[in-house]
Structures are given as structure tokens and as C-alpha cells.
Amino acid sequence: MEKETFRNPDVVLDIQDKPKPLEWFGLSLQHLFTMFGATVLVPILVGINPSIALMSSGLGTLVYIFTTGAKIPAYLGSSFAFIPAMQMLMKTHGYPAVAQGAMTTGLVYVIVSLIIKKSGSDWINRLLPPIVVGPVVMVIGLGLAANAANNAMFDGNGDYSPKFIAVALLTLCLTIIFNMFLTGFPGLIPILLGIVSGYLIALAFGIVDTEPIKQAAWLAKPDFQVPFINYSPKLYIGAITTMAPIAFVTMTEHIGHITVLNKLTKRNFFEDPGLSRTILGDGLAQLVAGFVGGPPVTSYGENIGVLAITRVHSVFVLSGAAVLAIVLSFVGKISALILSIPSPVIAGISFLLFGVIASSGLKILIDNQIDFDKKRNLIIASVILVIGIGGLVFKVGVFELSGMALATLFGIILNLVLPEQARSEQA
Template sequence: MAEKQFRNPDVVLDIHDRPHGLKWLGLSLQHLFTMFGATVLVPILVGINPGIALFSSGLGTLVYLFVTKGKIPAYLGSSFAFIAAMQMLMKQDGYPAIALGAVTTGLVYLIVSAIVKKAGSAWLDALLPPIVVGPVVMVIGLGLAANTANQAMYETLKNGEQLYNVKYIIVALITLAVTIIFNMYLKGFLGLIPILLGIVTGYIVALFFGIVETQPIIDAPWFALPDFQAPFITYQPKLYLTAILTMAPIAFVTMTEHIGHLMVLNKLTKRNFYEDPGLHKTLMGDGLAQIVAGLVGGPPVTSYGENIGVLAITRVHSVFVIGGAGVLAILLGFVGKLTAIIQSIPGPVIAGISFILFGVIASSGLKILIDNKVDFNIKRNLLIASVILVVGIGGLKFEIGAVAVSGMALAALFGIILNVVLPKQAKSEIEIENEQSI
């Protein structure tokens, strides 16, 4: 007789419970709207069509659910970790380089997945301890601070000149203020979407100040194909070494987020996803989703912390609801008016939101160090963190001919190398210990 399947008694809908009709539609829309703000913010910052980002996010989520056999309630959205790298690649070589970078990060995941299946995951923990991951995550947020401040202050004219604009600062600060208020005082479902509400409120304020171009929205059709950037169709594939060297190291950072999210999901759902379907399967699903996203024209996707927040508060853990959210994201990618509205969001509104989002990312890196009680009295830890922070935030670039490695990628590489080669203790620390023991 088959063993009875476990069901979590503390939830409204467990992983394999399927809602029906309008209830299914409503729950999936709720889940998608919670992911919406962050998912479309990434392509706006990079210059990628938001419609294709929605499409690739939904498709990536369905790929992940398929690979993990529908056992993990996870939604995949546009990854913030790659923003700085993608902005650099977009200016230098355009979308084809970003596409190659996204495919590269997916391949890194697949390689690590194969190694984890064969040798376990202990080596990954040794390669990426908190002293490396924490500062690198801080760099992801702080490295974008200067661009965000400029976006809040300067209007870019048609000739490319940047003009200081007081209206921009006012709109950015109002957007920042209302988003903070929404974060602090809203509860229930509204408490889950403060970023989306902040963008909507900031957009309305920007309309009042007359800094939104509405004509493209009027001209946009209701139905429009997303801006697919498929290889061999839209462009001729080419080897961009800069894209590979810049984005591949960042994949290890998003991997630690992936593993951390799984750890929280294990506790929330009362299951062990490391064992079933296995860490190698979850990494494989994430990697294949990134490859698919890159091939169709979207930014790399990864698991979202917002997803866990929705699961915790609604107590709806159904993979059918998450799959429905993925399908709805794909469908919304074909709504031309929606894409035009998203593209019309002015810079100061995005800046006001980004002050919080990028700050939260940086703070998350600090939290990793605090939670793991990293001791900065130890010279090894101090040196690793110092190098990562200054190289990453300073934007150090290693360039030979057409090949360039950005500050964030260098920061991650330097951190990994220093963690491997530096001894556990400096000789001076050993000497002090010996003197104290006499």
C-alpha cells in the first residue's frame, strides 16, 4: 500500500492542493502582483523591454516547476544581482552580450548542479562562506548608489546633456517617502506590495509634475509581441568574453541566495527540499530558467525573497497558484499598453524606489555577516571584506583589449581567491596567542 502523502496542517493550500475557477485566478494574480514591481524594475534600469522580462519571468518559473517536478513553491523573477554588469554590457555591446551572459550564468548553475549531485554541497559552503558572500551582496546594492542619486537629480536632454532638475528630486523624495510609509504601516496583502504601490503613487505624482510622456502609451496597441531577442533570428550570436567574465562569477552570489531561500522554504513548508527533489535539481531548474530567459530576450531570473513573504502571510503554498502566476506573467507580456506604461515610468520614480531596494540589498549583506557572527578582529576577515568592498564599490575594471571584467565580478573573484589562499590566522595573531599562553 502506498505511503500517504504528507500535508502541512498549518496552511490554507499545501504544495499539491489545487484551487479552482476564480479563486485560482485571484490567488495567482495576487502572487504575480507581489513579484511585479521588482520583476519589471530590473529591465527598466537596464534598458530591456519590460514585456519580455514578464514573459521570461513566467516562462522561467514554469521551467523551474517542471524540472523540480512541481515539488517546490518558488517563483523566479528578474535578478538584481546582475544589474550593474548588465548596464555595462548594454552600453558596450548591447543586448547580445547580456544574452550570452545570462546563458553563461545558467551554464554555471548546471555545472555546479552536476558537481553537487556527484560530490555533495560541502565544497560550495567552503568556497562561499559568509565573509565572502556578505560583502559581495553589499557591493551589489552600494555599487548602484551613485547612478540612483544621479537619476533622482538630473534630467537627460535629447542631446545627451544632463540638467539638474528640482522637480526630479521632489518626485524621487515623495516616492521614497510614500514607499517607506507603505512598508511600515500597511498590513495583509497590501503590506506585501509596498514597492508596487510606491511605483504607482510616484507615477501619479510624476504625472502631476508633468514629467511623464503619455503619447507612447496612447500610440501603443493593446496586443503586441514582446521584444524577443532570439539568437539566429534577431541577431547573429557572437562570443563576448567580457560578458562571460563579468557575469559568470556573480552566478555564485545568486546561488547563495538560492540556497538561503531553500533553507527558509524548508522551515516554512515543513519539508526538506535539499533531499527531495535535491539541491542539484533546484540548481538545475534555476540554471535552465536563466538560459531560457536569456535566449528569449529577458534578464537572468532567480528565486525571489518576496515569494517567501507571500507564502508566509497568505499560507497558500500551492504550486498550481505559482504556475498560474507564471502563465499570467507570460500573457501580460503580450499587452502592449502595459509595456508602454511601464516604459513611461520616469527616472526619479525609479530612483525613489531604488534608494530603498538597493539599500535593502546592501543591508542584507550586512545581515549575513551579523547573523553568522563574523569576527572582524580576525585580520583574515577584515582583509577579505575590505578588498571586496573597495574593489566592488569603486568600480575597478580589469581590461585587456576588448575583454573587460567589471568591479562587481572582480570583487567576487578576489573574495573567493583570498578566502582560499589566506591562512586562518595571521602570523602576528599566532604570535600574540603564544605570548598570552606563556
């Protein structure tokens, strides 16, 4: 680890500063709580064991910090962008396909990092401008809307349940209240507080099965799904073609987070350690996550928010949070507790989270002042939205492109081939 000569005068702890032991534990625990709700929600929605997601999140963060020379304070957690693809793969092929897809996205990042090192990064902006990224991000959220509604309406037998709807809506209302009115540390973890409150409501409604929690051991090895050990070698072309294109979308999110961190830390991480290194770190983290059977990981804006509010930018604190996540993944009762969260509680949280994702895509379009009076922009956005939300599938033999991946591909192609102006718009 290189010792920096520059120190940001506006912070409590700068990137290379090491806190005192008790302070270190408390600050790391705060980051753990901040990412916990979202990180475990992804595997719950997909059907992956949450303990694996905690493990892959911690390992991924440590890999990222090591790869970037401990120069960037960032935490990596489960990515929401891949949920629709992972849900589909889980239904059709199970864990092996999801793991292979996650490792594929990591390889895409690694390849892109090598290209950036050789030829720069301008081509990413040309390939994925705001008119493509905005609608694709909207598809990520809106494409999941039906799942959230179904989880809120139907019980385990597929019957319409007013009780489930009540739990979902109460969970949603409380989460909104936490988001709007809490300050300080509680204001940083509204999703986690929403899940806890929804769980207590579900207990009161009698729809929580607590027996698995009682039977679970305190210490238990996460249910790793390691390739070539837990399952025989097989190439899932559909997993590769479904997950790989989405990596380019999350890459733009990665670049956005680095831009925010540059302003926050008064540094230029695009120059040192360089965008190629930051993308390489993210890619290697995803490879590790996929190898143990976890979902792809990405840098978390929530944790960047903690950095901004606390003015503690120490990579030692982020590393400590990663270690705590790994330790927590071995607590069997925690995993059983998470798995016992009933679907209407997750639905209530999802109403807000999926909507926020979709709104983030809309914000990209607004911030970049995309003009929808131009036919080109209207066509690109329209095609992406309908193909992505409609779930169009293109399949030839084992080759398959569906939903999100197909929408992204169409967006990229249309952006490259359509002229800036339609003939009817030319004076």
C-alpha cells in the first residue's frame, strides 16, 4: 500500500488513516448495517442463500480494495441490475447458470479494463450515452414491478390474501416514513428498518414460520455453490448472453460512483489508480462472487452516502465492514432469520426500491436534458422500454437473449445507426 502525500483537510479520517480499535469496529458496523438490507434483499428475491451474498459481498470488497491499491473507499454489495436475469436463470437452470452468469459479467469487466488501459474510455460514452442508459435503468425497476405486486397479493398456495396486502402496504408506509423523517444514523438505514418493522408486523399477523430459526445452528458454513465441486462442468450459453450485456449498464453506474468519490475525497481516481484499475477491481470482485455462488456485486451509493455524512473515508473502515460481513455469513441463525422474512414484507420494500431504480433511469434522462421532441431519442427509449418490460426473448438453439439484455442490445444498435435528425425534422 502506497502512502499518500496529499491529505484532505475537510475529513475526520482520510483514505489511509487508521481509526482506533473500538472506533474502527463501530464505524465498520455502521457501513455493514447500511448495505445489509439491500445486499440480502437481492438473494431473497432471486432464491439464493443470503449468507452466500454476505460472503461474496465481503470478499468482493476486499478484492476491490486490494486491486485498486487501497486508494478508493468503496463497498461492494449485491447488484439489483441483474435481478430479472438471475430470476429467469434460477427458474430454468438453477444455481450453476446464475453463478456462470455472474462470472461472465466479471470477465466482461476485466476485458473492458484491458481495452481502456490500451485505448482510453471515450468509446464507453459513445456506446452507452444517457439516451440508452436511462431507459435501460428504468427497465430494471419496472420489469420487476409485477413480481412485487404478486408477492403482495398471493400467499404460498397462490390464493389472493388481504392479510398479505395489509402487511405489504404497512411495510411500504413505514419505510417511506423512515426515508422521509429519520435523521442521523437511523436515516442511513431506512430499508433495514423497514424490513425489521415489516417482519414484526408479519409476526403479529401470524404469517412468519419461526421454526427454521429455532432449528438452525449458531455457526454454520454458507451453502457455497463452487463450480466443478458442487456441480458438474457445463456451459450455459443462455446465462452468458443474458448477463453479459447488462455488465455495460452497471459499468456506467460504476463510473458515476467514481465521479462522486472524486468530488468527495478531492482526488482523481480516473488518473490514480486509473479507470482501468477500478473496473478491473469490480470485475475481479464479480468473478469471486460468482465463484462462491453469490450474485454479481457493485459499488453501493448508500455507503458513499455514509462517507459523505460521517467524513470518514478510511479504507480500513470499509475493509472492516467487509470482514464483518464475511464473519456474519457463518452465523446460521442470521441466515435462517433472513430466509424467514415473508414475501409481503419483501413486496412492501420492493414497491419503493424498484420504483427508485426506475426513477433513477428517469433522472438520468432529465439531468442530461434529453430532448424527446427528437424522433431519434423517442424511438430509442420506446424500443428499449417495451422490449425490456415486455420480456421479449430471442432464442436460437442454446443461444438466448431476453428482456434486459435484448433491450440493452437494441438500444446500443439504434444509438449507433440512427442519424441525429430524421428527414422530417430537417429544415
